[in-house]
Each structure stands twice: as C-alpha cells, then as structure tokens.
Amino acid sequence: QSVLTQPPSVSAAPGQTVTISCSGSSSNIGNNDVSWYQQLPGTAPRLLIYDSNKRPSGIPDRFSGSKSGTTATLGITGLQTGDEADYFCEAWDDNLGPGGLFGTGTQVTVL
C-alpha cells in the first residue's frame, strides 16, 4: 500500500530552522513531483510548494522544497509563531488508481 510518511511533529524556537521529511517510494516521490501544504488551525490547506521546489506567488522565500530519490523535504527558515500549523506533502502515485496521495502530516510547534 502506498504511503507518504512524515514525522508526527517537529519543534523549534522562533528564528530557527525546521525541516520536514516526506518519505515515499518509486511509484510516487521517486517518479513524480511533490507539493506541500500548510494548514493553520481551523482553516483549509494552503499550497506552499509545487513541482517539488517552486513557490506560488505570495509564499515567502522562508519556505523551500527539495527532493532526492524517494524523499522530499520542506524547509522553514526564520521560524515565526504564525508558522504553527500542520504541514502535508502530496504526490501523484502511479499505483494508487493512479491518483493523488497525501502524507501523514507533521505538526510544527514554535517553542
């Protein structure tokens, strides 16, 4: 069964950097692009990164994405209290139908 695995939680102090990993397989991350979403409490997800490393207009350059093999990574530099949210990765999976597959999600806490 296809799964995109993320750490349940990460935390850091304001101003520091956090990275969130998203581990998949050759049928998803290894072969296709990755997107990342931020979900603030009680709100809809917001697109942060698409095509593994591109930012939509309006997304600060503090957010960055990368991909290597079957693992994608979201980086957040200069952490702010407003960054406290859940973060999800997503990728097309060649075996899931095919279809879209979301990661398990990571809660970011600003200490």
Add this chain to the structure above:
Amino acid sequence: QVQLQESGPGLVKPSETLSLTCAVSGYSISSGSYWGWVRQSPGKGLEWIGSIYHRGSTYYRGSSYYNPSLMSRVNISVDTSKNQFSLRLTSVTAADTAMYYCARVIRAAAALEVSFYFDYWGQGTLVTVSS
C-alpha cells in the same frame, strides 16, 4: 482571484447519499482544468477523493481519477452553466464523517513525471453521518 465555496447538507443518514456542490468564481470551468475533492476526518490527515478534467462542454472520461478505496461509491460531475462541480458519495457510513474540501487541481505530465497539486481550495464543509 479564483475562489471556491462548498455547500450541501451538514448531516446525512447512514446508507444514504452525500451530495455536495462547489461554486467557482473568478475562473470559468469551461476554460479547462482539473477539479477535485479532498476530505479530512476529525483530527486526521487529508484524503484525496477524486479529480476530473473538464474543458468547454466536454467531459474527458479518460481523465477522471478516483481514490480506489472510494471509487465504487464516488462520482464527480461538472455543471458549466452554473460554473460549479459536484460530489456524490453513496452508501455512507460513520467513517465518511469529515470536512470536505473542493479544490482546483493542476495536473501536468512531462515524459513519465507527473505534477499534481491543488492550488485553490474552498473553506470546507463539515459533513456528519449519523441517524
């Protein structure tokens, strides 16, 4: 600015059909794009339900994708006259209780690599399945 707004009953009885509509503004559905639905059970992660492609008045059957776990119960359709699209989920159970989001979907393929992401989202609508 593209905006999406979900609407539909907040309470559905077990074994009945869940029907939701997503009204799109700031973009013509006829212009050509994918449209889809994502749900989130209380306290849980995101689950992709399905996505369809529509351009003009044509529904591209070969460009519809549904989550295999829901495929037998799901249908997504488009109404270009109202610039909206809809979700129907039959034979619902308590496990279908969730926040349902509609979204515009970007899907592009270069060689064998697929780019698939949701660039505009509705605010979501909570659907509870209970008698």
